[in-house]
Amino acid sequence: MKYCLVVDDSAVIRKVARRILEGLQFRIAEAEDGARAIDACKGEMPDAVLLDWNMPIMDGYDFLRTLRQMPGGKRPKVVFCTTENDIAHIARAMHAGADEYIMKPFDKEIVASKFHQVGLL
Amino acid sequence: MTEADFDFLRALLHQRSGLSLSQDKRYLAESRLGMLCRRRGIDGLSTLVQALRPGTDLLLENAVIEAMTTNETLFFRDRTPFDLFRDVILPEKLTANAASRTLRIWCAAVSTGQEAYSLAMILDEMAARLVGWKVEILGTDISSEVLEKARAGIYSQFEVQRGLPIQMLLRHFRQDGDKWQVSERIRAMVELKPHNLLLPNSHFGQFDIIFCRNVLIYFDVPTKAKVMAALAQRLTADGVFVLGAAETVIGITTTIVPDKSHRGLYRESRSSNAQSAGLGLPFDRTRTPTLSSVRG
Numbered sequence A: 001m002k003y004c005l006v007v008d009d010s011a012v013i014r015k016v017a018r019r020i021l022e023g024l025q026f027r028i029a030e031a032e033d034g035a036r037a038i039d040a041c042k043g044e045m046p047d048a049v050l051l052d053w054n055m056p057i058m059d060g061y062d063f064l065r066t067l068r069q070m071p072g073g074k075r076p077k078v079v080f081c082t083t084e085n086d087i088a089h090i091a092r093a094m095h096a097g098a099d100e101y102i103m104k105p106f107d108k109e110i111v112a113s114k115f116h117q118v119g120l121l
Numbered sequence B: 001m002t003e004a005d006f007d008f009l010r011a012l013l014h015q016r017s018g019l020s021l022s023q024d025k026r027y028l029a030e031s032r033l034g035m036l037c038r039r040r041g042i043d044g045l046s047t048l049v050q051a052l053r054p055g056t057d058l059l060l061e062n063a064v065i066e067a068m069t070t071n072e073t074l075f076f077r078d079r080t081p082f083d084l085f086r087d088v089i090l091p092e093k094l095t096a097n098a099a100s101r102t103l104r105i106w107c108a109a110v111s112t113g114q115e116a117y118s119l120a121m122i123l124d125e126m127a128a129r130l131v132g133w134k135v136e137i138l139g140t141d142i143s144s145e146v147l148e149k150a151r152a153g154i155y156s157q158f159e160v161q162r163g164l165p166i167q168m169l170l171r172h173f174r175q176d177g178d179k180w181q182v183s184e185r186i187r188a189m190v191e192l193k194p195h196n197l198l199l200p201n202s203h204f205g206q207f208d209i210i211f212c213r214n215v216l217i218y219f220d221v222p223t224k225a226k227v228m229a230a231l232a233q234r235l236t237a238d239g240v241f242v243l244g245a246a247e248t249v250i251g252i253t254t255t256i257v258p259d260k261s262h263r264g265l266y267r268e269s270r271s272s273n274a275q276s277a278g279l280g281l282p283f284d285r286t287r288t289p290t291l292s293s294v295r296g
């Protein structure tokens, strides 16, 4: 079973994402900001990260750059999932090493399509 | 809606668009045509049918057809046909057509354009190998409403997130608030025209590749066979025919047959890449021999 870390400061979004991803046969862990997400990655490197942009402590962009420097940190597929929906943000995220990008609001089909896109499904 | 009115509408739709509406789709007809009536200020389905009966109001007939067709589509729908397009069909055609340097592609039920634009984006990525080539993508549909949307090439945030890789969104779209428009360059690669699959098509000429996906599923078997035969006539000698994921030719026609090596691709029966009869159909052997095979 593949392991996905859901990083979002909103408990509601984490719950929705968890339900969708569990339905797609992922094992899930949650983190409410980038710093906690880095800790989680030190414990066990996930196969996938679903990542919000705006969070307290460490935002998604900084998390991604830190993750990619960590040992084994290039392997996880990172899919942004954020309300930062303008093309400049998307380009910046992809440049920083994201694999896909979901613009909120999202639904199960979009998540499945994007995870399929990066070879996780 | 009365039985007679429903029968009239079913016959009209079948005759004019090929759509085969079963008895259990009555509720669907009532709801979709009810909506059409409200939009046009027609005071109910029986008034609508009365207006259609003389057969003179072609615009109203078209509106009924448009209301009853399913236009759902996605960028890179089902993915595999597009992978095959890039990895199998294009390399084959680049070699085969090297002398003429032309490539003609037809999306025969293009709906709101995603299928044709997906192909155009793939071709754009291979632009370096297509220098000096004349590439045409024709997209047709019976509905002028969907063609209008296809021409504008403007899609919602939801539409661009299902099937379309983010890198392609970045490369080929322009953002306008929460809408996304396909770039001028990609739009210019696709020509969009109205066409009813039941009508003559010889004026379009011959095509190397025909995509006819997720439209024949709404037709009955004789109509499917008739449309496939008409499309087969538009294929070049070794042309490729692509159907929707849930569609097949088996039991419908013998003019178009599976490709001998790639599942999901089809060829005109005389093509050298066509699967020979019986292959892949083990149950064929148990069939009673036909007169010609006994004689042969």
Ligand SMILES: C[S@@+](CC[C@H](N)C(=O)[O-])C[C@H]1O[C@@H](n2cnc3c(N)ncnc32)[C@H](O)[C@@H]1O
Pocket (backbone or CB within 6 Å): B016, B017, B018, B019, B069, B070, B071, B072, B073, B074, B077, B108, B109, B110, B111, B112, B115, B140, B141, B142, B143, B146, B195, B196, B197, B198, B212, B213, B214, B215, B244
């Ligand atoms: C479900 S869409 C398929 C779009 C696309 N090919 C795909 O696979 O995603 C079906 C389209 O077929 C069109 N259609 C239905 N009957 C037709 C006919 N007789 N001639 C041409 N187009 C037709 C509809 O208007 C609709 O846009």
